[in-house]
Amino acid sequence: MLYLVKFVRKNLEIERKGQRITLILPFDERLRDIFIDLGLEYRLSDNRFRISSFPYTLIRSCGLDVEDGKVVERVAFEEVEELYSSDIPVVDFVSKLSGVKVREKAPTRIGARMGRPEKASPRRMRPPPHVLFPVGNYGGNQRLINSAAEKGKIKVEVGLRRCPRCWKVTHRTFCECGEHTISLGKVVEREIDLKEELKRSAEKLGIGVLPDSIKGVIGTISKEKTPEPLEKGILRAMHGIFVFKDGTTRFDMTDAPLTHFRPCEIGVSVEKLRELGYERDFEGKELEREDQICELKVQDIIISEDCADYLIKVSRFVDDLLERFYGMERFYNIRKREDLIGHLVIGLAPHTSSGVVGRIIGFTPAQVCFAHPFYHAAKRRNCDGDEDSVMLLLDALLNFSLSYIPEKRGGRMDVPLILATKIDPREIDKEAHNIDALFRYPLDFYEATLKFSHPKEVEEIMDLVSHRLGTFLQYGHLGFTHDTKNISEGPRTSAYKTLDTMMEKIDAQLRLGKLIRAVDESDVARKVLEKHFLPDILGNLRAFSKQSIRCPSCNTIYRRIPLKGICPRCGGKLTLTVHKKSVEKYLDISKSLADKYNLPRYARQRLLLVEKSIRYLLGEEKRVRNLFDFE
Known part of the structure; x- marks a missing residue:
């Protein structure tokens, strides 16, 4: 720092063009390195530095000033040397020379590492089945129901069920007479004519040609060992989706918190948003333009585009299931992404048994699920690299069953046993209560950071969510301090996923x-x-x-x-x-x-x-x- 002050005082020239000042200094390698360290912009012309960005800042930091177009000393050089020799911190040294209190850019620095790369992909078991129907070893490594059916009759473990109308004992959930069967709580090894079962299922669905690959499981692992209807597996194979252990179809995404958005960022028109209840922007003005900022409602989510495409397939499967299997009207009738907007989903985190209802309001090219901090907290997630799943509400209501979940420790986790339809901020994790709702932090807050005060000491001067609990403000009117051009801007796929080999990743x-x-x-x-x-x-x-x-x-x-x-x-x-x-x-x-x-x-x-x-x-x-x- 002393070298910079000496060099500038000895060699500085000033060039004026109207109100614009340019500092001129002769080229020096050591000085160049100092400028690079400081992040000071300069141009090199005729072997001289030309500095036109914030020139007065450099002048004052060297203990100089400008009076009547001339450079004058604010602090005598003898005093500069005396200050420097006293071993005071550099920021204090610059503060003394400039007459302005200079703070450290970052008093405390922390290191960070990537916990896991971003994710947006369908939830799949290994290997991924289309239906929870047992085929034993008859289906080969891929558990192919088509291959097992070619063998005719197979012997597998299934739970026995009885029809309350005709008292016929079967393994199916629906009797041939159309009545829903009741479990007898007994598991036996039963011979099943799989070829005939597959043929009957195809006829019921009105399908002439079956998919080439319908994958089942070796055996069911639930207490009752109730097999899923084959019809569901045929329809899932037709639509290219897979089933999870509880009968649902899910899509996994990395959690990302969001409180505000612009319509243009999520690919939704202003008219559609107004239909969904977004009539005003965050400032209370009528929502009329796509670049206005709106506050996200607590249970609205913005899903990845890949998730939207997969949920479209799931919706078509559900519609076919309603129409062909249950004999009911189609519900979703979705043809394009925009048709998903307004539909309900269930968000469910691993290691929990309670799903939370959410509403799709838009899409993002990023491989994340944007949702309100309260929504993530209701799922017991804190967005530190967590990922969890979403599923269409009707898919879960139709296909989830306690009869499918594993009979083992942890078998009742990661399944939607309970459904929360409304989020109460008073009941979610306390981490979400520590969010501040300010648009601008008070000066006292910044002064407290210089003293390394405990967060509890500044709670009273901050507008926290915890202060709003039980009031009408608990659901909204959150502030933000920094805006961004687009919430999805920046790298959407980390290099960890694009680089193929471990050697390439380590080299990078x-x-x-x-x-x-x-x-x-x-x-x-x-x-x-x-x-x-x-x-x-x-x-x-x-x-x-x-x-x-x-x-x-x-x-x-x-x-x-x-x-x-x-x-x-x-x-x-x-x-x-x-x-x-x-x-x-x-x-x-x-x-x-x-x-x-x-x-x-x-x-x-x-x-x-x-x-x-x-x-x-x-x-x-x-x-x-x-x-x-x-x-």
């Missing part, structure tokens, strides 16, 4: 670390190795040594290799469940990092020991020989 991360002065790329490489790669390699090595064996033909899993070396059940060839490549996948990358970034000896020795363990367990890789090796 370390290249970025090299560009950022605050980051030591060698330390980043060490942390990647010690926190990610080594634990992964060791975990996979442990899993490899304790793995079970699987038969791909009948999917039977054995804890130890059978003495015959083949599957005792079907005679099929056995395969590993943890493969050699999964153990070694990060080994070469780790060795490359250790060499390239000269990692500490301890990290290199750990890596060497891990490599020796892998070679000891898996053996050395045999080199393929050719004729030239025997010359």
Whole structure:
């Protein structure tokens, strides 16, 4: 800083053009580096710096001033040297020279890392089924109902049900007489003529040609083992959607909080928004233009465009189900995205059993679900990288059943056992109560930050949601301090998803670390190795040594290799469940990092020991020989 002050005082020239001032300084490499550090804009012309952006700021910061068009000293140079030698902080030094109190741009800095990349994709089981109908091992690895039906009759475990009208015992939820059956609470291995069942289901739906691939499950895992009607699986396969464990069809998205939006940002016309109740903007003016800012209602959501396209498929499935299976009128009749606006969905987070009703009001190209902080809080989410699902309300009402959910610990989680139709801000997580509703923070707040005051000490001077609970203001009139041109502006897909291999991802991360002065790329490489790669390699090595064996033909899993070396059940060839490549996948990358970034000896020795363990367990890789090796 002292070098800058000395150089400017000795060499500064001023060029005036009307009211515009340009500072001129001779070129100097050290001075150039200082300007770059400060973020000071300059042009280089005739081997001289020309500074026209905020010139007076630089003049005052060097203890100078301008009087009658001439540069004069505000602070004598002897005093400048005395101040500098007193080892006061740089911001205090600049404050003394300029006569203006200068604050640190960022008194406290924190590091951040990516918890997980953004997501917007359908919820799928592994492998994804179209229907919760058991086919055992008759359907092969893909659990194909079409393939199982070719075998005629199959034996699977199902729950018995009885018709209250004709007393016929069956496994179906609907009797042939049309009555809904009642569970007997008894599970048996029953022979089912799947070919005939499939034919009967197709006839009921009025479908001549079945989809090529209708996927079921090996077996149901609920207490009653009630199979889903095959008709639902046929219709889902026709529309290209899949079923989850509870009978619903879902779409997962990353949660993002939002309190305000513009109609042009969510692809909805002003007329449509007025129909939905958005008659005025956040300032109380009539909503007439697409660029006016509206406050988001608590239970309205803005879904990703990919989600909208998938929900259109679900809506068509629901309409076909109503018409062809239940003999009722179609409900949605959706042809394009805009037709989804105004329809209700259920938002449901994992590890909870309570869904929250929401209303679709728009779409975003971002891979997130924008919703009010209260809506996310009602789902027990706090938007720190969380993701959860949405499902069409009618799909859940028609297809969800307690008879499908797993009979195991945690089986009743992530299913909509309860439905919240109205959000009460007093009942949601307290994190949402700490949101402030101000458009402008008071000066006392900023002064309190300089003292590092506890948040509780400034609660009274801030307009928080917690102060509004129980009043008519609890549902709205939230403020914001910063506007943005578009809520979806910026990168919509992170590089973590666009880069293919792990090596490409690591290289990109370390290249970025090299560009950022605050980051030591060698330390980043060490942390990647010690926190990610080594634990992964060791975990996979442990899993490899304790793995079970699987038969791909009948999917039977054995804890130890059978003495015959083949599957005792079907005679099929056995395969590993943890493969050699999964153990070694990060080994070469780790060795490359250790060499390239000269990692500490301890990290290199750990890596060497891990490599020796892998070679000891898996053996050395045999080199393929050719004729030239025997010359």
